[in-house]
Structure formats: structure tokens, C-alpha cells
Amino acid sequence: MATARTANPTSVMGLNKPANGQLKGQPKPANLQSIPSAAAQQPAGPQKGSSIPQSSGGIKFGDDWKKCLQLPPKDTRMKTSDVTSTKGNEFEDYCLKRELLMGIFEMGWEKPSPVQEESIPIALSGRDILARAKNGTGKSGAYLIPLLERIDLKKDHIQAIVMVPTRELALQMSQISIQLSKHLGGVKVMATTGGTNLRDDIMRLDETVHVIIATPGRILDLVKKGVAKVDKTQMMVMDEADKLLSQDFVILIEEIISFLPKDRQILLYSATFPVSVQKFMAKHLKKPYEINLMEELTQKVHCLNTLFSRLQINQSIIFCNSTQRVELLAKKITQLGYSCFYIHAKMMQEYRNRVFHDFRNGLCRNLVCTDLFTRGIDIQAVNVVINFDFPKSAETYLHRIGRSGRFGHLGLAINLITSEDRFNLKGIEEQLVTDIKPIPSSIDKSLYVAEFHSVDPDDDGGDGEAKQKELGAA
Numbered sequence: 001m002a003t004a005r006t007a008n009p010t011s012v013m014g015l016n017k018p019a020n021g022q023l024k025g026q027p028k029p030a031n032l033q034s035i036p037s038a039a040a041q042q043p044a045g046p047q048k049g050s051s052i053p054q055s056s057g058g059i060k061f062g063d064d065w066k067k068c069l070q071l072p073p074k075d076t077r078m079k080t081s082d083v084t085s086t087k088g089n090e091f092e093d094y095c096l097k098r099e100l101l102m103g104i105f106e107m108g109w110e111k112p113s114p115v116q117e118e119s120i121p122i123a124l125s126g127r128d129i130l131a132r133a134k135n136g137t138g139k140s141g142a143y144l145i146p147l148l149e150r151i152d153l154k155k156d157h158i159q160a161i162v163m164v165p166t167r168e169l170a171l172q173m174s175q176i177s178i179q180l181s182k183h184l185g186g187v188k189v190m191a192t193t194g195g196t197n198l199r200d201d202i203m204r205l206d207e208t209v210h211v212i213i214a215t216p217g218r219i220l221d222l223v224k225k226g227v228a229k230v231d232k233t234q235m236m237v238m239d240e241a242d243k244l245l246s247q248d249f250v251i252l253i254e255e256i257i258s259f260l261p262k263d264r265q266i267l268l269y270s271a272t273f274p275v276s277v278q279k280f281m282a283k284h285l286k287k288p289y290e291i292n293l294m295e296e297l298t299q300k301v302h303c304l305n306t307l308f309s310r311l312q313i314n315q316s317i318i319f320c321n322s323t324q325r326v327e328l329l330a331k332k333i334t335q336l337g338y339s340c341f342y343i344h345a346k347m348m349q350e351y352r353n354r355v356f357h358d359f360r361n362g363l364c365r366n367l368v369c370t371d372l373f374t375r376g377i378d379i380q381a382v383n384v385v386i387n388f389d390f391p392k393s394a395e396t397y398l399h400r401i402g403r404s405g406r407f408g409h410l411g412l413a414i415n416l417i418t419s420e421d422r423f424n425l426k427g428i429e430e431q432l433v434t435d436i437k438p439i440p441s442s443i444d445k446s447l448y449v450a451e452f453h454s455v456d457p458d459d460d461g462g463d464g465e466a467k468q469k470e471l472g473a474a
Contacts, residue, residue: 003215048152052284061415065098072108083113083137095122097150099183103413104145107179109434113138118268120146120174129267131291132280136300139269140176143237146182151210158228160235162213163253165243167193171238174213194218203229216252218242230259241270245280246354247441257284271302297325300388301332307386307414308338310442312449315381319400320367321389329388342368371396379472383448390421394431414439 017266089112091104105436114122117131122129123146133139147160147177162177164170174191181187186207192201193215201218212219212228222228238244238258244253259264266285270277271294281288294302313374318333320326323344330342341364343355359367362378368388391397415436429436 002290003243020036020199031332044335055234057162065102066105069102069105071106075108081242086114089117091145094124094145094149096145097184098143099185100149100180101179103148104141105447106182107141107176109141111136113141114389115291115293116142116145119143121145122291123214123267123360124149128265128285128288129269129291130273130277130285130288131267131269131293132271132273132299133269133291133293134271137293140173140241143239143267143269144173144180146239147211147235148177148184148187151181151184151187153184153210155232157232158209158212158230159233160211160237160264161219161230161233161239161256162211162212162239163216163219163256164239165249167195167214167215169239170213170215177211177213189213192218192222193213194224198222216249216256218257220252223256230256233260235265235267236260237267237269239269240276241268241277241280242272245274245276248274251282254279254474272299293354296342297328297332298419299337301329303416304333304388305336306384308336311384311412312445313365314449315362315364315380315382316368316384316386317382319391320370320387321391322366323370326368326370327390332367333354333366338366339364340366340368343372344370345372354421361463371400384412384414386416388416388426390415390417391428392424394411394428397428398432 043151052055091101091109091112096104097236114137115131116138119131119142123143130144133142135282142164149163151159162170162173164173170191170193174189177187177189181189187210188206189211190209191213192204194217196218198218198221201222202225204221218358220226223230239254255262266283266288268277268285268288319327320329326342326344330340333340341355341359341367343352349353354365358364364383371391385401387400392401399412415425425436428434
């Protein structure tokens, strides 16, 4: 089944859990991303006047080279556990070139993050990698550091390709590569993307290029023209692999791989692992080392974030299987910047009454709850129901999805499904003689969005099950 792709949640610190279940998020901040200029395609050599020695070789005992580094201001902001929960390793532990270490420290990277700890030694060994990690946790360093370490400056051909889905990400990764390698003394990095002058790229490839960071369509065009020769390329990285292996890109990726040598190394990094990634792994990766730093809750929150951005939600009810999950999810949704209430059986009755009253009056768009909220609750504005945790019985499933599509309106029911849910999913489909379809790339609004009209007060609206469009995401 298809998995909804997600953006990186925005962390908001200092939220306290109120007893009344009413959490309201702050306005979602704009995603500010600096885009390097076209000059990022040119390699950055050692800075003039730098007192840093440019000699090759590893770190020597007693060397005081760190004192000469031009370090950025120390980042004193609070960091989340997905970056700080490390094994205590240092970058020096990986026997990297001194010059690469200089670039790492001058980037402000003090110690490897969890995904870097897992990835760097394995990538250096030449083994394929399939890594699942959240955006913003150091994925770029996890593959760029071993990639640059393995570049042989004595060879003048393309030694590594980094595939990314967008021009902005390509330029950003090329800039990071240039900064990391500025003391290595001659690593040539090139960014090439669609929408730019093809002739400039062809002229650039007349010179030595060691690393290409590209979008699929442009690099395939250059390869087919015989300009980008990749028959000796030993490493290919796919960042945001879930997007690169979607229907938009997968055919291009397959064709690019056909030009690479058979003994190449492939590194996949993705926040989610849809079926497309699994199929690609089985076909092209050789006994990959799997890294999973995305707990099930975090991955589902990513899916939820994407759904919120894509759906036209009047109001939504989101079901969890336990009171602990309800409160945790409500906090996560609030951290994403969305208003959210929660309700469960362990709350005092007066608080539950207040939450229900305020939600029904439209003071909040999203409500997270347990099955306490599945029967006899009629809220006209609710047009989306999400089973964050998939139910275990057909009866519970029917009552849950019946919360949308009330009073003759259309409704949408979405299920976030893990591999552990597959047996319950199959059983419920068989019992209800229904087919819960994978989430499509775009959902027709006519399936669940309808303009409000006057409601007959004598019409109880039925259970609403007949008006559901049922979808599942794995």
C-alpha cells in the first residue's frame, strides 16, 4: 500500500499538558530555506590567507590543527532527542582525512548524530544502505562525509552521484559538499538540474568532475548524450528516496542505474518506506544494511502532517487505541502548528463535556480521542476521520468511520496501517465485504467535501457508513 509522503515536523518546545485536553497550536512557521547561488557548481578551494595546513594525511599525535579552524558561533539552541541520543562517538573515530575533519568542524558539526553514527562506518566499508531517518537529523552528513572521504583525486572521472528530487535540494547539497571538502585540495563538485542551461553543464563536464548532485531528468539527459560518463561511478546516493521512487521519477532512476557498473554502491535515505522503496531495494541493493531511526509513532505523524497539508478538512476526528497515545499524539499535532483537542475516558467528566462542547461549536479543527467517541456523536462539520491506530474489530471500525459523512454529507475515512495491522485489515475487509484502497497521489475533493445545506432536525443522519470513501496508508 502507498505511504503518504511527509515533510519535516516543526518542533515547538515548552508545551505543557493541560488537564482539560485543549491544546492549541501556534501558527505554522514559514519554511525558510536558503538557496545557494549558481556559484555552488564551482569547487571552493582553500581560503586565501588561511593558516590551516593543507598537507594530506591523517591526524598526528600532538597536532594542534584544531586551534587554526575558523569555527562558526556555537549553536546553543535546545536539540531534540532524535539528534542528541547518540552512542557518544566522535568524527575522529572514523579515521577520516584531517582535511575532511576540518571541513566538518567548520560546518559547526561537533559530533555525529545518530544517523551519522550508523551510516558513516557502513558507507565507508562499501556496503549498500537503506536508512530511514527524519529530515533535519543529519542525513546529508551521513552520506556526504563517507562519499567525500572515498573520493580519489588521482582519478578524473565521475566517482559519485547524489540524486535528489528538487533543484533547491540539489543546490543546497552541492553547497554543503563544497564546504565540507574545501580543505581536501581539489574535489570537484557539480550541481545539475532541470530548468537550467544544458550547454553550461556540457561545458562544465569537459573538465574534471568527481561528484555530481542532480535531479533525475537532467543527469539522465547528460548520460544519454554521452557527456556524463558514469560507467566508472562507484557510489550513487538517493536522498528522499520515497519521492525519487514515486511514479514521477522511478522510470528515470531505473534507466540511470542501467548505465552504472554492476559493483556500484547504492545508499537510500528516506523518511518513509513505501512499497516502491521496498521493491527497488529487492531489485537493486545487495544485502543492504538497514538503519531505522523512525519509530512507528514518528512515521505516522509525518503521514498525518502530509494529510493535513493536502486535505480540505472542515473538522477531523483522529482515533488512537489508548489514552496514552491520545495525549502524546495531541501534543505532536500541536507541535506541528495545528489546533487540537483531545478526549478520553480517564479525563474528568466536566473536562470531557467542555472539550466536546467547544469542538462541536467549531473552536478547534482536530480532535484526538479513543473509542469513547465512536457512538452517538453527531457533529455536522466533521468530514474526515483518521484511524491513526487501526482498530482490531470490524464493529469498532464501522462506528469510527461513521463519525464522518453525517446528515447526508460526504465523508472520508483514512487508515494509517503498519505491517502489524495487515491481519486486522484483511479480517475487517472480509467481514465487511469492503475494499480499503491505498491513498492515491491526489484525492478528489468531491468524495468528501460538500457545501452545507439546511438539515432536517428529524433526520438522524444514519450511521454514515454508506457515504464513506475508505483509504489506507501503510
